[in-house]
Amino acid sequence: xxxxxNFSAVWRNFDHLLEGxxxxxxxxxxxxxxxxxxxxxxxxxxxxxNRAISGVxxxxxxxxxxxPILVLILFTYFALPQLGVRLGKIESFVFTLTxxxxxxxxxxxxxxxxxMPRGLREAGLAIGLTEFQTxxxxxxxxxxxxxxxxxGSTLISLFKDTSLxxxxxxxxxxxxxxxxxxxxxxxxxxxxxxxxxxVATCTVLAALLRIVExxxxxxx
Amino acid sequence: xxxxxxxxxxxxxxxxxxxxxxxxxxxSFLAIVAGTIxxxxxxxxxxxxxxxxxxxxxGYTDFIRGTPVLVLVLASYYVLGTIGLQxxxxxxxxxxxAVFCSSHVGEIVRGALQAIPRGQTEAAxxxxxxxxxxxxxxxxxxxxxxxxxxxxxxxxxxxxxxxLLSIIGIGELLLSTxxxxxRTFMSLPFYFLAGALYFLINFGIESLGRxxxxxxxxxx
Numbered sequence: 001x002x003x004x005x006n007f008s009a010v011w012r013n014f015d016h017l018l019e020g021x022x023x024x025x026x027x028x029x030x031x032x033x034x035x036x037x038x039x040x041x042x043x044x045x046x047x048x049x050n051r052a053i054s055g056v057x058x059x060x061x062x063x064x065x066x067x068p069i070l071v072l073i074l075f076t077y078f079a080l081p082q083l084g085v086r087l088g089k090i091e092s093f094v095f096t097l098t099x100x101x102x103x104x105x106x107x108x109x110x111x112x113x114x115x116m117p118r119g120l121r122e123a124g125l126a127i128g129l130t131e132f133q134t135x136x137x138x139x140x141x142x143x144x145x146x147x148x149x150x151x152g153s154t155l156i157s158l159f160k161d162t163s164l165x166x167x168x169x170x171x172x173x174x175x176x177x178x179x180x181x182x183x184x185x186x187x188x189x190x191x192x193x194x195x196x197x198x199v200a201t202c203t204v205l206a207a208l209l210r211i212v213e214x215x216x217x218x219x220x
Numbered sequence: 221x222x223x224x225x226x227x228x229x230x231x232x233x234x235x236x237x238x239x240x241x242x243x244x245x246x247x248s249f250l251a252i253v254a255g256t257i258x259x260x261x262x263x264x265x266x267x268x269x270x271x272x273x274x275x276x277x278x279g280y281t282d283f284i285r286g287t288p289v290l291v292l293v294l295a296s297y298y299v300l301g302t303i304g305l306q307x308x309x310x311x312x313x314x315x316x317x318a319v320f321c322s323s324h325v326g327e328i329v330r331g332a333l334q335a336i337p338r339g340q341t342e343a344a345x346x347x348x349x350x351x352x353x354x355x356x357x358x359x360x361x362x363x364x365x366x367x368x369x370x371x372x373x374x375x376x377x378x379x380x381x382x383x384l385l386s387i388i389g390i391g392e393l394l395l396s397t398x399x400x401x402x403r404t405f406m407s408l409p410f411y412f413l414a415g416a417l418y419f420l421i422n423f424g425i426e427s428l429g430r431x432x433x434x435x436x437x438x439x440x
Binding site for chain 2: 003063066067068069070071072074075078079080082083160161162163164166167174177178181187188191194195198199200202203
């Protein structure tokens with residue numbers, strides 16, 4: 001053993017870690033916001049009567065859900081340029097995480113849509129709304145409230161997945177933790193602080209989401 | 221001599237890729253088996269443990285679940301060596317995955333055990349079964365049906381998480397793919413191939429899971 005804990009090197013670089021944490025949060029929130037749009041569209045596509053449309057959506061969801069996200073990240077960053085699509089590190093990562101989130105959210109939204117009572121749509125049509133208006137102003141808002149818990153846990157797991165951005169050198173929390181680790185050799189301290197930052201952020205996020213859920217809950 | 225087509229390149233790289241697939245399977249298998257055994261212990265202590273044990277185990281699962289797998293892998297690789305536990309990268313990586321797996325399996329087991337109505341335990345007690353008897357004959361058979369679908373999901377999740385070991389230098393499928401790409405510069409087709417192979421493995425696991433589920437379903 002003979003290892004003495006000395007956190008001073010980590011505290012000196014603490015602002016870097018916080019900076020990284022901030023970027024991690026931004027990446028996660030950006031991905032879930034765009035991912036919600038992708039997921040919604042995909043969920044409606046999954047329900048489509050048209051075989052071709054639902055087939056495309058099904059292939060997208062199945063392919064993404066069964067492929068490791070690290071492979072997807074490396075694919076968009078290193079392989080897409082060969083097709084002429086050149087994205088920056090952060091853009092490429094957000095793109096991948098959005099696609100990834102979209103596939104998971106599509107399943108969540110689909111089950112949310114399935115559990116909507118038929119009467120809602122019929123009522124919307126009966127008062128003269130178009131199919132599109134019924135969806136955007138009746139079905140989707142109610143469905144969103146119902147799936148909020150799953151949406152929250154997706155956000156938290158996306159936040160944890162942002163650590164993979166370190167693999168393509170996006171300067172988020174894990175990237176800085178590795179950097180401090182390699183520069184100062186305060187191995188134990190670095191990883192204790194980094195994982196505590198992740199755990200603390202996840203706990204705070206979960207608490208915030210619970211408050212939002214309670215605020216938005218449908219009173220019965 | 222100029223190997224040109226992609227198929228030829230695959231043929232040349234067949235052994236590295238095959239050993240990558242093999243190593244991925246071995247890593248996932250070890251992590252799933254160890255994680256499941258540990259996870260059943262975690263789930264049992266969360267459900268039946270004395271209060272101090274329960275708090276301890278709850279802290280463990282919450283901490284592990286709040287930390288990204290990549291951070292767990294890196295921490296296990298760097299930290300354990302520093303505090304005197306000499307593990308190779310393979311052992312450290314598998315350990316991290318097993319710990320991650322155990323916290324998820326633990327939650328699944330706890331959820332399944334708590335979902336069984338209290339009346340079952342009371343009835344078992346009333347006909348004179350001991351706790352072990354109740355567990356083996358009454359609770360476990362019902363819980364397993366609940367656990368299985370989520371457990372198969374976790375197993376597929378572990379195969380995906382095994383890609384993270386490429387970052388600490390384990391030559392599993394992703395790293396061997398990257399090595400082939402470094403030689404051939406054909407990043408697009410080879411990342412695609414890796415993705416397809418992962419997809420096949422996970423698809424296989426899911427089909428197997430569905431088969432077992434059908435076999436174990438209660439005839440009604």
